[in-house]
Amino acid sequence: MALRQAGMEVVVCEKGPELREIGSGLSVWPNATRALKEMGLLEATLERSAVLEGFELRSARGAVLSGVSFTRPGRPPALCIHRADLLAVLKQAVPPECVRVGHELESFEDDGAQLRARFGNGASIEGDALVGADGIRSRARELILGDGEPDYRGYHAWRGIAPVCHPGRRGMGTEFWGRGRRFGIEPMAGGRAFWYATQNSSRAALGNRLAWKDEVRQAFAGWAREVTELIEATSQDAILKHDIEDRPVLRRFGRGRATLLGDAAHLTTPNLGQGACLAIEDAVVLAGVLKGCADVERALREYESKRYKRARFVVTESRRIGWMGQFEGRLTAALRDVMLRAIPRVMNEWQHQRYFSVGL
Numbered sequence: 001m002a003l004r005q006a007g008m009e010v011v012v013c014e015k016g017p018e019l020r021e022i023g024s025g026l027s028v029w030p031n032a033t034r035a036l037k038e039m040g041l042l043e044a045t046l047e048r049s050a051v052l053e054g055f056e057l058r059s060a061r062g063a064v065l066s067g068v069s070f071t072r073p074g075r076p077p078a079l080c081i082h083r084a085d086l087l088a089v090l091k092q093a094v095p096p097e098c099v100r101v102g103h104e105l106e107s108f109e110d111d112g113a114q115l116r117a118r119f120g121n122g123a124s125i126e127g128d129a130l131v132g133a134d135g136i137r138s139r140a141r142e143l144i145l146g147d148g149e150p151d152y153r154g155y156h157a158w159r160g161i162a163p164v165c166h167p168g169r170r171g172m173g174t175e176f177w178g179r180g181r182r183f184g185i186e187p188m189a190g191g192r193a194f195w196y197a198t199q200n201s202s203r204a205a206l207g208n209r210l211a212w213k214d215e216v217r218q219a220f221a222g223w224a225r226e227v228t229e230l231i232e233a234t235s236q237d238a239i240l241k242h243d244i245e246d247r248p249v250l251r252r253f254g255r256g257r258a259t260l261l262g263d264a265a266h267l268t269t270p271n272l273g274q275g276a277c278l279a280i281e282d283a284v285v286l287a288g289v290l291k292g293c294a295d296v297e298r299a300l301r302e303y304e305s306k307r308y309k310r311a312r313f314v315v316t317e318s319r320r321i322g323w324m325g326q327f328e329g330r331l332t333a334a335l336r337d338v339m340l341r342a343i344p345r346v347m348n349e350w351q352h353q354r355y356f357s358v359g360l
Contacts, residue, residue, distance in 0.1 A: 001039050001093050002287035011125060012094075013117070015104035015134075019091060023083035024159040024240060025186060025194025027052075027173075027273030030356040032280040033076040039284070041089060042076075048085035050187040052078040053171040055352075057340060060178035062224035065340040068348045078356075080173070080186040080194055082161070086276075105132075105139045110256040128296050130258040131286065133279070136245065138264035144255055150245035150267055152203045153319065155180075155326050157196055157270070158216045159240045162233040165193040166226045176224055177337070180328035183220055183227045195230050196270070200326055203243060212239045244269050246319060249312040252304055259300045261286065266311035271322040272355055274314045282307060317355065 003010045028036070028045070036042045057065040070078040091099075104120040108130055118124045132140020136150060165187045175184040180200040188194050199219050207215070213236045220227050247267045253260045262279030286303050293299040327333045 001041065001090065002283040003290065004094065004098075005039060006287040006291035008287075008290065010094075010098055011127070012099045013103035013105065013119065013125070014099060014101045015120075017102050019087065019099060019101065021083040021087045024161050024238075025188055025196075026081050026083045026086060026276055027186065028079040028081055028086070028280075029273060029277050030070070030076040030078055031274075032277035033079060035280045035284045037076060039093075041093060044089045044092070045079065045081065045086065046077070048089065048189055049079040049081040050189050051171065052080055052173050052186065055173040055175070058174060058176045058224065059337060060176055060181075060223045062176070062226070065177065065337055066343055066348055067345065068352050070352075075356075080188050082188060082194075085189075105134065105143075108143060108258060110258060112256070115257040128257065129290070129300060131261050132258065132264045133261040135263050136267055138260065140258065141253070141260055141264050144258055144260065145250075145253065147247075150247050153244045153246060153269055153322060154202075155198050155200045155322070156206070156241060156243050157198045158212060159194075159196045159242075160216075160231075160234040161188065161238050162193045162195065162230045163191070164230070164233045165191050166229070174226070175325075176227055177325055177333075178223065179330065179333045180326055181219055182325050183223060185226065185230060193230055195234070198244065198322075198326065200328055206241050206243070209241075210236065212236070212241050215241075244322065246315055249308065249315050251308050252301065254300050254304055257296055257300065259286075259304060265304075265307070266315055268311075268315040269318045269322050271318040271325065272314060274318065274355070278311060278314060281310070314355070 033042055036045055053071050054067060054069040056067040059065060102121055103123060106118050106120050108115055108117045114126050115130050116124055116126045117130055132138050132144065134140055170187055173186040175182060181198060183197045184195060186194045197216050197220060217231050220231060245267060246269045249266045253265045261282045263275055265282065266278060268275050268278065285306050289299045289303045324336060327336050
């Protein structure tokens with residue numbers, strides 16, 4: 001959408017047989033909603049979203065540790081939306097012929113004047129640039145950088161959507177912190193709630209999907225009533241599980257006429273909910289540097305340079321928050337909670353403003 005608005009012809013190659021999103025909830029923070037507004041997509045997104053008025057940190061039993069408000073005048077809204085709903089908004093915004101499914105990238109050739117991408121179905125496409133926006137285990141990144149697997153951060157996460165929303169939580173996101181475990185809740189449109197949960201673990205297979213609900217039920221037994229009720233209200237097939245990973249942020253993540261975007265470029269842990277938001281920012285910045293440019297390679301390097309500082313800040317801060325939130329020792333977790341209670345609300349507001357600053 002951003003590239004088309006900048007006057008470019010775009011082809012999106014999706015490796016799956018159809019455009020679909022089986023994920024769960026997604027936080028869209030003010031930095032991303034401002035970008036969506038610039039592209040004329042905010043109103044359609046709002047129709048499918050729940051607006052977040054604030055966020056609280058609580059103990060495992062529900063005692064308030066800290067809080068922040070998102071309702072500052074003039075600030076774009078913070079939202080929670082189902083990933084499939086955001087995909088539907090984006091899909092409706094571009095002509096169907098822009099998207100080609102069943103195209104899994106195999107290789108590309110760059111002769112300095114044009115780039116040719118080859119796909120597993122035998123097709124090839126020529127263009128002025130290749131943007132690898134293909135996620136955590138990006139084939140484009142493998143071809144461009146070849147820097148191996150992401151770094152595991154010592155814990156895994158479950159995600160789910162419950163068909164209920166606690167009446168006291170409407171408009172408010174909440175995260176409960178225990179010892180080596182966290183549980184977050186955000187309201188969604190349609191009276192639903194998106195939840196996520198983390199637990200320290202060694203890197204291993206994710207186990208049997210049929211056991212995931214029992215795992216999360218056992219991990220959070222005895223926690224605040226809101227937590228246990230949401231788990232029980234969630235159907236077994238609505239729960240996902242994945243490892244928490246990130247990568248060091250590089251100053252240059254492209255070469256020649258090829259570059260990366262989103263998780264493929266700067267994979268971050270989900271602790272700030274900024275993974276998709278950074279990708280939306282990337283799109284706007286990329287379109288800005290390519291608009292009317294005479295030198296594609298130079299524009300792509302400029303885009304990478306513009307994204308480095310912002311992405312490094314988010315990835316580093318998200319990793320730090322995850323490290324602190326996963327404290328497992330009784331003493332360290334208790335000291336952490338005391339420290340959180342002691343931080344003035346104005347400091348929390350300032351820090352969140354840094355997270356939500358628009359990196360465009």
